[in-house]
Amino acid sequence: MSADSSTTPAPPEQIRAVPVRHPGRWIAAAVIAVLAAMFVHMLATNPVFRWEFMVDNMFSDAVLRGARTTLIMTVLAMAIGILLGIVLAVMRLSANPVVSGAAWVYIWFFRAIPRIVLLFFSASLGALYSTYDLGFPFDQQLMDLFGFEGDWRFLSLDGNDIFRGFVAGLLGLALSEGAYAAEIVRAGIQSVDPGQTEAAAALGMSRGRTMRRIVLPQAMRVIIPPMGNETIAMLKDTSLLIAVPVSNELNFQLRAIGSRTFQVIPMAVASILWYLALASLLMIGQHFLEKRFSRGFGNRETRQQRAARQARDVGSTH
Amino acid sequence: MVEARGVHKSFGHVEVLKGIDLTVAPREVMCIVGPSGSGKSTFLRCINHLERIDAGRLSVNGHLVGYREKGGRLHELRDSEVAAQRREIGMVFQRFNLFPHMTALENVAEAPVQVKGVAKAAARERGAALLERVGLADRMHNYPNQLSGGQQQRVAIARALAMEPMLMLFDEPTSALDPELVGEVLDVMRGLAADGMTMVVVTHEMGFAREVGDTLVFMDDGAVVEAGDPRQVLTDPRHERTRSFLSKVL
Numbered sequence: 001m002s003a004d005s006s007t008t009p010a011p012p013e014q015i016r017a018v019p020v021r022h023p024g025r026w027i028a029a030a031v032i033a034v035l036a037a038m039f040v041h042m043l044a045t046n047p048v049f050r051w052e053f054m055v056d057n058m059f060s061d062a063v064l065r066g067a068r069t070t071l072i073m074t075v076l077a078m079a080i081g082i083l084l085g086i087v088l089a090v091m092r093l094s095a096n097p098v099v100s101g102a103a104w105v106y107i108w109f110f111r112a113i114p115r116i117v118l119l120f121f122s123a124s125l126g127a128l129y130s131t132y133d134l135g136f137p138f139d140q141q142l143m144d145l146f147g148f149e150g151d152w153r154f155l156s157l158d159g160n161d162i163f164r165g166f167v168a169g170l171l172g173l174a175l176s177e178g179a180y181a182a183e184i185v186r187a188g189i190q191s192v193d194p195g196q197t198e199a200a201a202a203l204g205m206s207r208g209r210t211m212r213r214i215v216l217p218q219a220m221r222v223i224i225p226p227m228g229n230e231t232i233a234m235l236k237d238t239s240l241l242i243a244v245p246v247s248n249e250l251n252f253q254l255r256a257i258g259s260r261t262f263q264v265i266p267m268a269v270a271s272i273l274w275y276l277a278l279a280s281l282l283m284i285g286q287h288f289l290e291k292r293f294s295r296g297f298g299n300r301e302t303r304q305q306r307a308a309r310q311a312r313d314v315g316s317t318h
Numbered sequence: 319m320v321e322a323r324g325v326h327k328s329f330g331h332v333e334v335l336k337g338i339d340l341t342v343a344p345r346e347v348m349c350i351v352g353p354s355g356s357g358k359s360t361f362l363r364c365i366n367h368l369e370r371i372d373a374g375r376l377s378v379n380g381h382l383v384g385y386r387e388k389g390g391r392l393h394e395l396r397d398s399e400v401a402a403q404r405r406e407i408g409m410v411f412q413r414f415n416l417f418p419h420m421t422a423l424e425n426v427a428e429a430p431v432q433v434k435g436v437a438k439a440a441a442r443e444r445g446a447a448l449l450e451r452v453g454l455a456d457r458m459h460n461y462p463n464q465l466s467g468g469q470q471q472r473v474a475i476a477r478a479l480a481m482e483p484m485l486m487l488f489d490e491p492t493s494a495l496d497p498e499l500v501g502e503v504l505d506v507m508r509g510l511a512a513d514g515m516t517m518v519v520v521t522h523e524m525g526f527a528r529e530v531g532d533t534l535v536f537m538d539d540g541a542v543v544e545a546g547d548p549r550q551v552l553t554d555p556r557h558e559r560t561r562s563f564l565s566k567v568l
Contacts, residue, residue: 199415199474202366203429203481204405207397213432217419296419296461 050266057257058270066253067274070238073170073249074282077238078231080174085181090211092186103182110179115172119243122172131156169241177234184226188219220293228286232279250274319344319485319516320365324374327360334360336540337374342533344484347517349527349548352537353563358520361537362487365518366407367400378407378485405433408478412490414470416462422449422473423458426480433481441480448476452506468499472506479510486510488519524568528552536560 043049057063091103110118135153136142143151192215200210239251247253251271258267320342327335334357342348350358363369364376367384376383384400385392395403417425426445430436436444449458452472462470471491478486488507492500504526511517511530521527527534527548534548536555544551544560552568555561 193415195411195413195415196417198368199409199411199417201368201401202404202407202409202411203477204401204433205429206401206433209432213428214417218417293419296421296463 048265049269050263053261053263054266054270057261057263057267058254058274060257063250063253063257063270063274066248066250067278069166069246069248070235070250071278073166073173073238073241074231074235076170077173077177078234080170081177081181081230081234082185082227084174084178085183085185086216088178088182089185089189092182093189107179107182110176111183113176115176115237116240116243118176119169119172119240122168123244125168165244165246169244169246172244173234173237173240177230180230181227184223184230185219187226188221188223189215191222192218217293221290221297224286224290224293228283228289231282231286235278235282236275250278319346319379320518321377322361322374323376325361325364325371325376326373327357327364327369327371334540335364335371338537338540338542340535340542340545342485342516342518344516345514346532347511347519347530348533348535349531350518350520350535350537351522351524351527351563351567352543355539356537357540358537359489362489362518362520365485365487366404366409368409378403401433405481406483407485407487408481408483409487410471410474410478410489410491412493414462414467414474414494416470416474416477418462421459421461422454422465422476425462425473426477429477430480445476445480448479449473451479451509452476453502466499467495468502471495471503475503475506475510485516485518488517488521490520490522492521492523522567524552524564536563538563 088103088106091099092107094100094103133151133153134155135151139152143149189211196214196218197210200214205214238249241249242252247256254267254271254274258264261267320340322338322340325335325338326333336357338357338361340348340361350362352358360369364371365378365383370384381403382392383403384395386395386399387393416422417428420428423442423445426448427438427441430441430444431438446455446458449455452475454469454472454476457465457469457473462473465473475491491507492503495503500523504523507517507519507526508530519526519531531548533545534551535545536543536551536557536559538559544555544557551560552564555564
């Protein structure tokens with residue numbers, strides 16, 4: 001019996017049924033469209049908005065400088081905060097109770113204090129001690145014990161110099177962020193299957209390498225979305241820098257124009273648009289980060305695999 | 319190669335290993351079978367110190383596992399020393415435990431590069447050769463989630479072999495696989511045994527134990543009930559517990 005492949009049976013007739021109607025969806029869409037039209041109409045015709053004034057002033061030099069400070073502060077505070085968070089999370093997961101306890105105390109303290117309070121305090125650190133020295137712990141007490149003069153310090157900094165403005169603000173925000181980041185990183189690390197650590201250990205990998213090469217890369221998938229939240233929150237918390245005081249940031253500059261010219265609402269709208277734009281930029285960044293760390297978790301071909309497949313296909317038609 | 323004398327292990331108040339005496343000679347393939355909860359996986363994990371033993375002596379290639387004997391006392395080994403011991407022992411897990419963010423080739427090359435300091439290019443070459451040996455040369459750039467269970471387990475075997483161990487431990491390597499994929503993994507293990515690898519295999523595959531195993535060990539309730547030539551133990555077990563277990567499994 002020979003298989004005859006030249007006459008294939010006709011494909012079955014496709015079903016062409018009348019689809020279910022969803023009048024509710026159409027009504028909802030119409031309602032939303034009308035509301036949107038009303039909103040746009042209000043924006044366009046209400047005289048309080050003063051669009052030309054807003055556009056003229058929201059890109060002034062002072063505002064742009066403020067936006068730059070805001071962005072730089074966000075990036076720096078997040079960078080320091082995330083590094084601190086990773087260190088704290090690893091400490092928290094340590095078997096050493098002193099190390100783990102110290103991390104716990106830090107996280108407890110810095111999550112509890114509101115950032116504005118922290119920034120006020122950070123700014124006053126210049127008043128707490130006039131100089132900050134780096135040296136051997138308890139050196140003066142040990143010297144007194146043995147009856148010597150002098151000290152074992154090698155670096156002396158003026159309190160008012162370092163705890164001023166930008167640095168004070170950065171310190172407050174970064175230390176606060178470290179605590180939140182620590183819990184997010186710890187959640188990410190704990191979300192990784194313990195079998196991964198076992199497999200790495202069975203291969204003879206040290207704990208440090210296992211953490212860096214195997215656990216943290218997988219933890220990133222769980223860490224990035226909440227960390228994106230934190231970054232956008234940090235962008236907005238830069239408006240708290242007024243507590244330090246740092247006035248060269250976005251929110252203060254826009255409000256200053258508003259109160260000076262009595263055009264409060266246009267500048268408030270400008271503020272909304274600026275923060276919306278900057279946050280959207282950060283969200284795009286988050287999207288690319290997530291893609292980078294999702295290697296091996298989706299089901300799409302990588303470029304390498306597509307190239308290999310195409311090479312194979314070309315070969316098979318010969 | 320592996321010597322266990324009076325090995326005891328408890329998890330809290332539950333004693334899981336109640337005095338295991340076993341010897342595995344070089345090039346021997348030992349298959350350990352038994353009901354779940356008998357402690358066979360725990361014993362396997364004690365061999366590479368993934369579990370710490372509570373009493374007795376366990377040594378691999380003459381060295382105590384996890385401890386050093388000095389001046390009549392046992393000293394715990396540092397993490398780096400334990401890691402050095404583990405380099406000589408390869409382990410294959412029931413759930414494969416491949417690194418999902420790396421391709422098959424990267425999985426295999428990872429340990430030689432990170433642990434032994436082998437150059438990346440050399441590790442990749444050797445990795446490619448190992449993947450070819452397990453029959454996955456055309457899949458080396460695939461991620462684990464693009465591979466079937468049997469393929470993943472074969473990559474896991476290649477990954478363990480990349481460290482050139484003198485002993486391979488298999489913890490129910492085929493238990494998580496669909497039946498039709500079991501054969502391809504057993505074939506690879508058969509090849510390893512033929513090449514002279516010392517293997518300790520916890521398994522339910524009696525066919526494999528009979529054909530490839532040199533020793534069959536039946537464990538129940540934390541103790542070795544019976545051990546001997548697989549053909550003899552499977553067809554004519556001496557103990558009643560062995561008999562009843564085999565009647566349920568065969």
